[in-house]
Amino acid sequence: MEDLLNKIKSIQDIKKLDIHQMNLLCKEIRGFLIKTISKTGGHLASNLGIVELTLALHKVFDSPYDKIIWDVGHQSYVHKIITGRKDKFHTLRQYKGISGFPKKGESPHDIFETGHSSTSISAGLGYALARDIKEEKNEVISVIGDGAMTGGMAFEALNHIGDLGTKHIVVLNDNEMSISENVGGLSKYLNEIRTTQAYYRVKEDVENILTKIPGIGNMVLRTAERAKDSVKYFFIPGMLFEDLGFKYLGPVDGHNLKELMYVFNKAKNIDEPSLIHVITKKGKGYAPAENDPDKFHGASPFKIETGETIKKSKSPKYSNILGSFLTELAETDDKILAITAAMPSGTGLCRFKKRFPKRFFDVGIAEQHGVTLAAGMAAEGFKPFFAVYSTFLQRGYDQVLHDVCIQNLPVVFAIDRAGLVGNDGETHHGVFDLSYLTHIPNISIMAPKDRIEFEQMLKFASKYEKGPMVIRYPRGASCDLSNISNNYNIELGLSEVIHEGKDIAVIAVGEMVEYAVDVMKNLNEQNIDITLVNARFIKPLDENLILELIKEHNFIITYEDNSVIGGFGSYINNLLIKNSYKGEIINIGIPDKFIEHGNVDQLFKQYNMDVDSVTNMILSKYNK
Ligand SMILES: Cc1ncc(C[n+]2csc(CCOP(=O)(O)OP(=O)(O)O)c2C)c(N)n1
Structure with missing residues (x-):
């Protein structure tokens, strides 16, 4: 039943509700979230936990005049539903549908776009300072979770606000969870406060x-x-925040609308920075999510009655292979350590954590710290594997360069979710790592074509002592190409020739090898016999092989799931120009734009990277 919810066409309708109606509305919203996300997938647990908080914010503050900034943004679903997007909500995270994160183009109420963690306080301070310069009177509210509060940027912003004393309301949504259990000294501190909740x-x-x-x-x-x-x-409670220059208000029961509205009104009247500490329960109101908030943080479609995931891929996921194979390697190599930045389950490291708790480190949402921590460990003779999503390692670029690569330390970066990730969209696609890593001296970069090669690369990396090593691999299910090529012998800087043909050579990177194999088969049916190379190493590049290839082929195609600018294709282009290649080269990869959300197959098609588009492109060239 969504009787009340159906009447909410804009937030003005929320303002008219009494407390009893608001409580009823919370119930309806929870039902609606569960029903919709069970079909679309998405961030269920965080949103179930923030229903009252969102309603209270919109009741007390006047969005979009007052600026509400959602940290990470994965918990903005309730905000979306009550700011006029309920009717489109069934398209959540689908191609051309509603985004799972705040998007300015969707609504004037989404004033600042997020996706990566811990940015809301900095952005909020920016809004607050701009307001003061303009002599406006609007409120600025940054809503940040206890997980996001572990990120360095959040601390930097708190430090700055305390110094300036600018009026700005920080709402700390404390549910004791990041994606997994939260970690760190701050988390312990908040826990202590929670025990004085009254x-x-x-x-x-x-x-x-x-x-x-x-x-x-x-x-x-x-x-x-x-x-x-x-x-x-x-x-x-909250003296730490008071000492940093904030008025601390809390802890407040985040499921009690009356108290929330009371404290928000109170913060309105405080003419300096305030921090409202709100206690919520992740997954509130849906037992499977309350019991397993980690699984329901970013849920795949599920059966409502049991919470059971509906579509399970039969092929092992790359993340799980990392977890199990690294654990296996660590059994016989006690130098191997594993690091994650708040993603133990996402990166597959739970198994390693269980088996080697003393050799496993969750640093919180602190990618920069994670990289330099690994550098220190490597300097002491250990072999740290930092398992991190491509998009989040963007945070650690300088640390990779300055702390790891300049000192040429043998840290292994297991870069997960490389390439298009699908429904999380532009903030989460891992399409820049080759561009931001390839140009760094000393680094080596590999990408496996399938799961067997992935294991071999992990093994190779565990023994490699000469410098930093990257293995980048995609989200989700792995493939097995052993029936196409059974050569899994990894040697530094050597590519693999899968098939020798003529005229046209396709050099594919990582997961695109599987696509290229299908392109090759399609072309075979048209009696076109192409050469297919699995790049295996993006750096060092197999220059000898490529220079041989250009002697025999007048059409070279590079095929990658990274941005073509600064990616593998650009790297090859430079080599070919240097060697006065006279033939044609085409770089297939991610174009120079931010890629929207949607299913990966759909996105590949949209950007002419799917098997049919590539086959047709080659045919059109060939038949010219
Ligand atoms: C820089 C960065 N690293 C990792 C993530 C992945 N991530 C998304 S949400 C999240 C946990 C956030 O926890 P919290 O802020 O407490 O919000 P909750 O979901 O518990 O409400 C993490 C680690 C991210 N979005 N950004």
């Missing part, structure tokens, strides 16, 4: 009672305040 209400009650005592009430209150100051470190 504090905020009690304090208000005492103040209320005291001020009502005629004549002496205010005096007693002032004395109590002074006493409180002297022992504040022992009794007052």
Whole structure:
């Protein structure tokens, strides 16, 4: 039943509701979220946890005049539903449908786009300072989770705000979870505060009672305040934030609308930075998500009755192979360590963590720190594997360059989700790693064509001592191309010739090898016999092989799932120009634009990277 929800056409309709209706609406929204996400997939648990918080924000503040910024943005579904997007919500994360993250083009209420973590306080401060310069009066509210609060940027912003004293409301949504259990000293600190949960209400009650005592009430209150100051470190929650320059308000029950609205109104009247500490339950209202918030953080379509995932791929996922094979390698090599930045399940490292808890490190959402931590370990003779998504390693570019590569340390970067990732869209596609890594001296970069090669590369990397090594691999299910080529012998800087043909040579990278095999088969049917090369190493490049190829072929095609600018194709182009290649070269890869969300097959088709498009492109050239 969505009787009330169907009547919410804009946030003005929220403003008219009384508390009873708002509570009813929360229930309807939860049902609607579960029903929709069970079909589309998406960030269910975080959104179930933030329903009251979102409604209270929109009731008290005046969006978009007041600026609400959602950190990471994966928890903005409720905000989307009540800001006029309920009717389109069934298209969530689908090609051309509603994005799973705030998008300015979707609504004036999505004022700032997010996807990567820990940016909301910096952006919020930017809005707040701009407001002050313009002499406007709007509020700025950054909503950030306890997981996102572990990111370095969040600390940098808190530090800056405390210094400036600019009015800005930070809402800390504390559900004790990042994707997995949250980690770190701050998380422990918040946990301690949570144990004094009754504090905020009690304090208000005492103040209320005291001020009502005629004549002496205010005096007693002032004395109590002074006493409180002297022992504040022992009794007052949130002192860390107070010392940083924030008025700390909380902890507040994040499922109690009345209290939330009360505290938001209170923050409105504070003319300096304030931090509202809200306690919520991830997955609230849906037992499978409450019990397994990690699984329902980013859920695939599921059966509502049981929470069971509907579509399970039979082929092993690359992440799981990393987890199991690295654990296997670590059994006989005690120098192997594993690092993740808040993604133990996503990267497949849970198994390693369980088997070698002392050799496993979850650094929180702190990719930069993760890279340099690995550098330190490698400098001490260990072999750290930092398993990280391509898109999030963008955060650690300087650390890779400055801390790992200049010192030529043998850190292994297991770069997961390389290439298009699908429904999370432009903030999450891993299509830049080759561009931001290939130009760094000392680094070596591999990409496996299938799961057997992936294991061989992991083994090779575990033994490689000469410098930093990258293995990049795609999201999801792996393939097995052993029936096409059974050569899995990895040697530094050597590519693999899968098939020798003539005229046309396709050099494919990683997952695109599987696509290229199908292109080759299609062309065979047309009696066109192409040469197919599995690049295997993007760096060092197999220059000898490529120089041989250009002698025999007048049409070279590079095929990668990275941006063509600065990617493998550009790298080959440079080599060919240097060697005065006179033939034609075409680079197939991600064009110079941010790629939207959608199913990967659809996106490949859209950008002419799918098997049919590539086959047709070659045919049209060949038949010219
Ligand atoms: C830089 C970066 N690293 C990793 C991620 C992946 N990620 C998305 S949400 C999330 C956890 C966020 O936890 P929290 O902020 O507490 O929000 P919750 O989902 O618990 O409400 C992580 C690690 C990311 N979005 N950005």
